[in-house]
Amino acid sequence: MDTTDVEAVWRVESARIVAALTRLTGDFGLAEDAAQEAVTEALTSWPRASPANPAGWLMAAARRRAIDTIRRRAALHDRYALLAAGAETAEREADPDGIGDDVLALMFVSCHPVLSREARVALTLRVVGGLSSEEIARAFLVPVPTVQARITRAKKTIAAAGVPFELPPAHERRDRLAGVLSVLYVIFTEGSTATSGDRLLRPDVAYEAIRLTRTLAALQPDEPEVHGLLALCELTAARFPARTAPDGTPILLDAQDRRSWDPAAIHRGLTALARATKRGLGPYALQAAIAAVHTAAPSAEATDWDRIVLLYEALGRVAPSPLVDLNRAVAVAMAGDPAQALVIVDALIAAGRLPGSHLVPTVRGELLTRLGRLPEARAELETAARLCANDRERTVLLRKAAALDFSDKCWRSGIVEA
Known part of the structure; x- marks a missing residue:
């Protein structure tokens, strides 16, 4: 086996290994460190x-690594005995304890509310997804030391808060599940439309979120919103092959x-959506239903x-947010009423919603274009380009603004007649 094989096995098995060690040792940080050391050992020995x-x-x-650490600490003898008793059979039995x-x-645990959102994302990708600090740093375009610091602080915070390694009680699980889903959604969203950098898509990040959501769906088959999120991710990812040109240029x-x-x-997404809608439509299922409408249409x-x-x-009533309103405005315009859509967007601006986001001037520029207000549209698109941190999106916005500038000049000079 080579390095690629080790990484592949680790990516699939890491969550089960860390989870089993955490349950046996009662120490989340020790379990994660021991598992990482085992991978390092595998990189050396498996090729031979x-x-x-x-x-x-x-x-x-x-x-064995966990045993060595506990021995060095010269404490926790009962735990040492427990680990030692299972060490000899562990290689023959990959999943010995109902993982x-x-x-x-x-x-x-990785998505515990005591952690910040950034820490939850980093820790989830590290200990559940099996990604290295370097991979997480590349995915979110932050320095490796920043990712490492987030993971270290997260483990210390969990230890200091005395977070137990156990499933929350049934009456708490649904509320806590929302936090887990939100972390997976953030990971997928970053992969499907990168917030910064020189690529529109980060498929490796998006597909990791899908893999984790599939795992969660298998473990929580009776939770509709888990299937709703899985449906949303699958239906969105289905469009990845058409969203960029070979050179990476976005295709609208x-x-x-x-x-x-x-x-x-698409088939997987629709299947998951069917499971999600058996007991009504939650926020993720509603978004998946919107994606399903797109997949059913032969054209825009x-x-x-x-x-x-x-x-x-409906989504605005279930999970109100300015992004939902902004997307509703786009849909209203596409349904044939850009003037009403502009009213919705201007209301968001007046309320101070989404300040500093490039999405508001982007949508407003498109609406003004549809209404024939080209100079204003061009100014909005130029503002959007200045606010946009993704190089690919910025290029598209600037091209649109330049095209509007050309069109406006043609109208003014009489080259194009009304």
């Missing part, structure tokens, strides 16, 4: 002799070749925009 059971090998190595609930508990929805949308992802013009408006209105 491949184990028959890679997952079991990692579990056994991680247990399913352990992985779910690991998700709840109305210009995408829908034949290149991934039919398998043939899309059922009136239905999308209704779905956004």
Whole structure:
């Protein structure tokens, strides 16, 4: 086995290994450190002799590392005995302790409310997703030391707060589940539309979020919103192949070749949506339903925009937010009423919602273009470009502004007649 094989096994098995070690040692930080040390050992030994059971090998190595650490601490003898008793059989038995609930508990610990959102994301990707600090740093365009510091602080915070490694009581789980889903949603959103950098998409990040959401759906099959989030992610990711040109240039929805949308992802998304809607529509399921309307349409013009408006209105009642209102404005314009859409956007501005976001002037510029107010539209798009941190999106905005400038000059000079 080479380095790639080790990374592949780790990516799949890391959550189960860390979860099992945490349950046995009662020490989240020790478990994560021991598992990481086992991977380092595997990188050295596996190329020389491949184990028959890679997952079991990692579990056994991680247990040994944990034992060594506990021995060095010269304490916790009872735990040492417990670990030692299981070490000999660990390589033969990759999942000896009913790991399913352990992985779910690991998700709840990593997404605990005591942590900041940034810390939850970093810790989840590290201990549940199995990503390295370097991979997380590349995904979110932050320095590696920043990611490492977030993870270290998160583990210390969990320890200081005395967060137990266990599933929350049933009456608390649904409230806490919302926090887990929000972390997975943030991870997916960053992958599907990067907030900064020189790429519109970060598919590796998005697909990691989908993998984690699938794991959560398997562990919590009776939670509709888990399936709602999975449906949203699958249906959104289905459009990835059509969203950028070979050189990375963004392709807007109305210009995408829908034949290149991934039919398998669409099928998975619709299947998950069907499971999510058995007991009503929650916020993620409503967003997935909107995505489903897009996948059913042969073109942007043939899309059922009136239905999308209704779905956004429902989403605004269930989970009100300025982003929902902004997207509703876009749908209203596409349904044929850009003037009413502009009223919605101007109300957001008057209320001071989404300050500093490039999305508001982007949408306002598009609406003003549809209304024929080209100079104002150009100014809005230029403002949006200044606020946008993603290089690819900024380029598109500047091109649109330049095109409007050219059109306006043509109208003024009489080259183009009304």
